[in-house]
Structure formats: C-alpha cells, structure tokens
Amino acid sequence: MRLTEKRIAAALRQHGYKLTPQRRVVIGAITASRGQLTPAELYRKVHQEHPNIGLTTIYRTLEILGSLELVCELHAGGSGRSYTIGTPEHHHHIICSGCGEVVDFSGYDISPLEERLTRETGFEIEGHLLEFTGRCQRCRQNA
Amino acid sequence: MRLTEKRIAAALRQHGYKLTPQRRVVIGAITASRGQLTPAELYRKVHQEHPNIGLTTIYRTLEILGSLELVCELHAGGSGRSYTIGTPEHHHHIICSGCGEVVDFSGYDISPLEERLTRETGFEIEGHLLEFTGRCQRCRQNA
DNA sequence: GTAGGTGCAAATCGTTTGCAGTACA
C-alpha cells in the first residue's frame, strides 16, 4: 500500500512538523508520481504551478520525509539521488530502466541469508539494500 | 577470489587501454586495501607516495576499471560514491559500518525471486543491487 | 610516430548554509 497525502500530513503533525502550503504541494507531487524523482525533477514539477517554491524547500522537505520513512531513497538507478513514495511496511523496489516507474514488493524474507552471513563472516548484520532494475510491461510492449 | 594487480593489468591491455605508471599505482592502492575507498581517499593514499598523480587521473582510472568490472561501486555506505576491488565471479558485498571493511559473498541464488517478480509484476528483470551493512568481528570485539 | 593518457586550472553540478523576512500553531 502506498502512503496517501493525508497519512503523510498526519505523520508530519505527529512528529511536530508544521504543515505548510509548500509542503502540501511537494507531498502532492510525490504521491502523484508513480516513479522515481530526483530533487531537481520534483522541483521542476512543483515550480511550474508554484514558481515561488524554491529548490531549498524541496531538499529540506525530502530530508524530513526521508527521516520519517515517508519516502524511500533509491540507489539502483542512475548516479544521483532519487526518491519514491513510501509504504507503511518494509518492502523493496523494482525500477524500470525505461520510464523510471517504481513498483514495490514485499513478503520476501531475507533473514535466512542474514543468518548465513553472520555465521560465515562474523558480521552482525544491521541493514540491507535490495533493489531490482528491469523493464516494465508497458516499456516491453512499446519496444 | 579477489582480482590481482596482474589480472587487472592484463584486462586493461586486452581492452586496448595503456598500462601507464599512474594506473599501476592506482591499481596497486586499490588491491592493497581491504575496504571501500572513495575517490578522495584513494587520491590521498596515492598522492603521498606519488605527489604528481592528480585527482583527475584517479577519476578517469576508476571509470575505466568500473566499466570493465574490475572494481565495484558500493551504494549502501554513506552518501558519496565508493569503490572496492572486484572479483571474477558474480558476488555481493557486506560493508562494515565501523571500519569500512568490505567482505564479498557469493553462492546466493537470487533467480527464484526474480522469477516471482517477473510473474507478479510483468517486469523483465535486468539487474539487481544487493548489499548488507553491519559490524565486522573486529569492530564488535572493540566495542 | 601517433593515439591515447596526464596534470593543471577552470567550469560545472548537486547540495548545504547564513540570513532576513514570513506564517503556522
């Protein structure tokens, strides 16, 4: 399940952040997108309708949303940083190399591998990064 | 198995790249390290013994080595880009959040998950990113 | 000999910060 604007707004309030019009717009743009967004792309989208919203606000909003896990940072894509909307559960992402669409999946239990690694390497595992890249159905059909 | 200097040199030649003294030094520094290295860290190491080697050369060498898969780019660590020495086989990494040491592991078959994802999402999977972060044995003992 | 490689400096890109003004709670 993807997070809605309402839920995100509630989470912000709950953590003592103010719900400003700028943040509303940024959150709206993120939830409206079905793909990954770089800060610059998000700025472009937002700036069209709201030319007074600055890039700094985009960065600061993304930082807050990231710290509350309302958005997820993606790594598998290109070089720069990019984000996608979060979900309430732990999950992973598949990113389309054609159009940038991001699809979540969950229900994959990585802990057996973690246990094996702890046994074999002596590491105490703290976290993991698991993402796939591929071609979504639409991009495959258009090819 | 980690790649040796010799193998890397051979791979460079094979792809039509020249084996300059600067590249030898950079490759030597990478193979000598057991952890992840940012371009800046690599530069610092190299620059001590060879003050005439510039940062530009580090970047250009890393780009070539990366394109030949002789070094691997790491994502799970901090914000910036970092690299570690490659291996001939497909493998994944565990990165120590304490000291930065990188340990490879292989023998983990991710294809069942890929098939499930193709079935469920219609994506044709092209690649994946799988890394773990944790605390290595030494760092755990020192804590 | 020549194509490719190097080092420097400058340009560029993405991101962060200082500050004065503004507005949500």
Place this chain on the structure above:
DNA sequence: TGTACTGCAAACGATTTGCACCTAC
C-alpha cells in the same frame, strides 16, 4: 506571539572538461 519555515544568494564539495604537453605501444 513565538518558533519553525521559507526563499534567496552565496558557499561548498565532488566531479567533469578544455587544453597543452607527454608517453606507452
């Protein structure tokens, strides 16, 4: 009303590029 937020501009760090010189093959 007060504190957090905003936008601008400037600062900053990392990476790339232009160019003249050099060198491995």
